[in-house]
Amino acid sequence: xxxxxxxxxxxxxxxxxxxxxxxxxxxxxxxxxxxxxxxxxxxxxxxxxxxxxxxxxxxxxxxxxxxxxxxxxxxxxxxxxxxxxxxxxxxxxxxxxxxxxxxxxxxxxxxxxxxxxxxxxxxxxxxxxxxxxxxxxxxxxxxxxxxxxxxxxxxxxxxxxxxxxxxxxxxxxxxxxxxxxxxxxxxxxxxxxxxxxxxxxxxxxxxxxxxxxxxxxxxxxxxxxxxxxxxxxxxxxxxxxxxxxxxxxxxxxxxxxxxxxxxxxxxxxxxxxxxxxxxxxxxxxxxxxxxxxxxxxxxxxxxxxxxxxxxxxxxxxxxx
Amino acid sequence: xxxxxxxxxxxxxxxxxxxxxxxxxxxxxxxxxxxxxxxxxxxxxxxxxxxxxxxxxxxxxxxxxxxxxxxxxxxxxxxxxxxxxxxxxxxxxxxxxxxxxxxxxxxxxxxxxxxxxxxxxxxxxxxxxxxxxxxxxxxxxxxxxxxxxxxxxxxxxxxxxxxxxxxxxxxxxxxxxxxxxxxxxxxxxxxxxxxxxxxxxxxxxxxxxxxxxxxxxxxxxxxxxxxxxxxxxxxxxxxxxxxxxxxxxxxxxxxxxxxxxxxxxxxxxxxxxxxxxxxxxxxxxxxxxxxxxxxxxxxxxxxxxxxxxxxxxxxxxxxxxxxxxxxxxxxxxxxxxxxxxxxxxxxxxxxxxxxxxxxxxxxxxxxxxxxxxxxxxxxxxxxxxxxxxxxxxxxxxxxxxxxxxxxxxxxxxxxxxxxxxxxxxxxxxxxxxxxxxxxxxxxxxxxxxxxxxxxxxxxxxxxxxxxxxxxxxxxxxxxxxxxxxxxxxxxxxxxxxxxxxxx
Numbered sequence: 115x116x117x118x119x120x121x122x123x124x125x126x127x128x129x130x131x132x133x134x135x136x137x138x139x140x141x142x143x144x145x146x147x148x149x150x151x152x153x154x155x156x157x158x159x160x161x162x163x164x165x166x167x168x169x170x171x172x173x174x175x176x177x178x179x180x181x182x183x184x185x186x187x188x189x190x191x192x193x194x195x196x197x198x199x200x201x202x203x204x205x206x207x208x209x210x211x212x213x214x215x216x217x218x219x220x221x222x223x224x225x226x227x228x229x230x231x232x233x234x235x236x237x238x239x240x241x242x243x244x245x246x247x248x249x250x251x252x253x254x255x256x257x258x259x260x261x262x263x264x265x266x267x268x269x270x271x272x273x274x275x276x277x278x279x280x281x282x283x284x285x286x287x288x289x290x291x292x293x294x295x296x297x298x299x300x301x302x303x304x305x306x307x308x309x310x311x312x313x314x315x316x317x318x319x320x321x322x323x324x325x326x327x328x329x330x331x332x333x334x335x336x337x338x339x340x341x342x343x344x345x346x347x348x349x350x351x352x353x354x355x356x357x358x359x360x361x362x363x364x365x366x367x368x369x370x371x372x373x374x375x376x377x378x379x380x381x382x383x384x385x386x387x388x389x390x391x392x393x394x395x396x397x398x399x400x401x402x403x404x405x406x407x408x409x410x411x412x413x414x415x416x417x418x419x420x421x422x423x424x425x426x427x428x429x430x431x432x433x434x
Numbered sequence: 435x436x437x438x439x440x441x442x443x444x445x446x447x448x449x450x451x452x453x454x455x456x457x458x459x460x461x462x463x464x465x466x467x468x469x470x471x472x473x474x475x476x477x478x479x480x481x482x483x484x485x486x487x488x489x490x491x492x493x494x495x496x497x498x499x500x501x502x503x504x505x506x507x508x509x510x511x512x513x514x515x516x517x518x519x520x521x522x523x524x525x526x527x528x529x530x531x532x533x534x535x536x537x538x539x540x541x542x543x544x545x546x547x548x549x550x551x552x553x554x555x556x557x558x559x560x561x562x563x564x565x566x567x568x569x570x571x572x573x574x575x576x577x578x579x580x581x582x583x584x585x586x587x588x589x590x591x592x593x594x595x596x597x598x599x600x601x602x603x604x605x606x607x608x609x610x611x612x613x614x615x616x617x618x619x620x621x622x623x624x625x626x627x628x629x630x631x632x633x634x635x636x637x638x639x640x641x642x643x644x645x646x647x648x649x650x651x652x653x654x655x656x657x658x659x660x661x662x663x664x665x666x667x668x669x670x671x672x673x674x675x676x677x678x679x680x681x682x683x684x685x686x687x688x689x690x691x692x693x694x695x696x697x698x699x700x701x702x703x704x705x706x707x708x709x710x711x712x713x714x715x716x717x718x719x720x721x722x723x724x725x726x727x728x729x730x731x732x733x734x735x736x737x738x739x740x741x742x743x744x745x746x747x748x749x750x751x752x753x754x755x756x757x758x759x760x761x762x763x764x765x766x767x768x769x770x771x772x773x774x775x776x777x778x779x780x781x782x783x784x785x786x787x788x789x790x791x792x793x794x795x796x797x798x799x800x801x802x803x804x805x806x807x808x809x810x811x812x813x814x815x816x817x818x819x820x821x822x823x824x825x826x827x828x829x830x831x832x833x834x835x836x837x838x839x840x841x842x843x844x845x846x847x848x849x850x851x852x853x854x855x856x857x858x859x860x861x862x863x864x865x866x867x868x869x870x871x872x873x874x875x876x877x878x879x880x881x882x883x884x885x886x887x888x889x890x891x892x893x894x895x896x897x898x899x900x901x902x903x904x905x906x907x908x909x910x911x912x913x914x915x916x917x918x919x920x921x922x923x924x925x926x927x928x929x930x931x932x933x934x935x936x937x
Contacts, residue, residue: 380786
């Protein structure tokens with residue numbers, strides 16, 4: 115009996131926290147399936163998940179950053195750099211393993227630069243990452259003078275194109291990263307320190323939390339997540355493009371904020387962000403299937419984000 | 435009383451003010467006369483600022499009568515108060531740093547032509563005001579480029595630019611140098627000669643004796659007495675200001691502590707340029723060492739340095755070993771706890787739960803293998819502290835911000851109790867806390883001392899320092915004025931050292 119009530123309480127809490135955003139997701143799905151009967155199919159949902167993977171993974175990293183009350187606008191550029199680093203590794207004759215390691219290391223370093231500039235030079239992260247967004251985007255073109263670079267490593271390209279145990283590998287990657295991020299955020303002291311620092315930086319410092327270190331590590335997490343997104347994107351494209359991931363940081367921010375992450379810091383979950391990313395994925399997919407012109411898609415997406423966040427804010431205010 | 439009653443411009447009779455159950459003012463009276471400086475003297479919390487806020491139209495009096503020029507005076511808001519001829523210069527600055535001096539002085543009353551601000555008229559009018567007061571300030575300068583002291587003078591100019599009958603100056607010299615204070619005294623002289631009445635609030639006794647015509651002492655929200663400056667001495671005023679029996683709210687020490695034995699914390703010649711110098715003291719296990727000083731005396735700065743928030747020169751010995759903390763994390767790991775002054779800014783994460791706030795400083799103790807938090811141990815410990823300190827909260831998951839001030843303060847205490855500190859620094863531990871919670875907090879402090887914790891108790895409330903401390907360090911303008919114990923522990927001696935006046 116107590117078991118059941120505890121489960122019920124957890125369900126009630128989950129509905130309170132995610133009810134509004136889940137409702138938005140379901141409503142979108144219903145609308146699209148009315149407009150196009152082929153929308154509601156397992157095949158199409160697999161499609162959506164694959165399409166949303168790149169955004170979702172970047173959004174996991176973004177959730178950490180926003181949770182801290184910061185922002186990372188360089189994510190889209192890091193995605194492009196990661197692809198190019200991978201391509202160059204293969205050009206130098208490295209195997210899959212070392213190439214992957216170097217690519218992820220590059221993401222960590224780019225994130226670390228963001229973090230160090232923000233934490234140690236006390237520059238606002240908005241400014242720092244606007245600058246590094248440009249710098250990293252420029253770096254992509256250095257090896258090839260702006261031309262795309264082909265990737266012919268079959269393991270690398272298999273990530274984005276093949277399956278494992280009946281599911282595309284790309285979905286496994288999203289699932290694993292989701293679980294890791296969610297566990298680290300909700301079950302470890304590091305995650306707790308991130309919540310506390312985002313909630314009140316001064317109080318965190320006085321309680322012995324090394325907020326600078328937390329900040330640098332979190333920007334590194336964001337860099338690593340973006341680099342993994344870059345790996346997935348380049349594997350699906352069989353190449354590194356200099357304009358890859360352009361403005362993806364905005365989709366990642368939108369996913370995190372749709373999922374209830376507060377730009378003021380201290381509030382947010384990976385579950386919410388995943389739902390937020392799905393909303394963006396469903397909208398992109400649904401409108402593509404209806405052949406809505408791209409510029410209309412932009413307008414609709416913007417409006418949906420406004421309405422969803424407004425509903426969420428209203429629900430949370432009503433609770434008080 | 436001297437002078438005819440027609441001289442009276444502001445008359446306060448039997449004014450009371452209650453906040454819920456708490457009476458902040460009881461039968462206050464004041465007779466302020468034209469062309470005279472009337473000083474209001476009292477300890478922190480005596481009711482001065484409540485009275486000033488009533489005059490400013492921020493609060494309404496619960497009962498009593500105030501007249502201005504013989505007319506009933508009941509301003510509904512600060513705008514009305516200033517329109518009726520009352521100017522207040524508060525201690526805290528209320529200037530916009532990104533605007534010029536002229537724009538600040540004439541804010542909301544800028545001269546306009548065709549709906550646009552007339553810059554020329556603005557500057558010339560502000561210049562006239564500043565010249566009239568004799569301030570050495572360029573009105574076209576941005577306020578952000580001025581020193582704090584200059585800003586204070588601008589604040590004063592802003593307050594005086596209305597045609598005021600009564601001017602209230604609340605600790606106006608607290609951030610002024612001697613030469614800048616002279617400028618202010620000069621301004622006060624001009625105001626007097628124009629027949630303006632000045633209500634002056636300050637803790638600096640020499641200054642008060644020099645400026646005042648009349649001095650009214652208030653204590654515990656009650657009127658004590660009014661004196662002509664020429665008929666009273668500083669010693670007499672201090673005695674009146676603090677003259678009270680110790681109230682019964684301070685629980686007695688639970689044991690006779692031996693003063694022998696090695697100190698738990700010994701500080702020698704701690705110095706930080708511009709903040710404090712040559713700070714030396716020692717505190718033993720189980721001892722409560724009080725720190726008293728007026729605002730700006732450097733107490734909190736010393737504690738921040740001890741806690742690793744700021745660098746300082748000098749030696750610190752903890753439990754016999756030399757230590758130098760570069761961060762609060764190091765200080766906490768070695769057994770120092772710090773209940774900070776502002777619980778909302780530095781103490782709590784208001785949006786997060788009671789549990790998270792309590793476990794916050796002891797997080798390393800609740801971290802298991804691979805960095806996982808040990809959730810059930812954490813919850814059990816938080817629940818135990820909530821029970822031990824009788825924290826009134828709906829549940830452990832309630833956001834800390836939803837609790838009352840007293841319970842929030844207990845959460846901050848609980849947070850540090852969980853770290854089992856050897857030395858606990860308490861900076862204004864009962865500020866903004868009701869009397870009941872105060873008593874409970876005092877009991878907790880006593881109990882910690884009985885268990886052998888060395889305690890540094892910083893307070894601006896003299897009775898609190900006297901009632902709780904074994905010895906008291908008195909600070910004045912960044913240095914230790916005296917370390918008092920035994921029969922020297924009297925309100926008079928403490929106040930004399932804190933105000934820099936020793937006979």
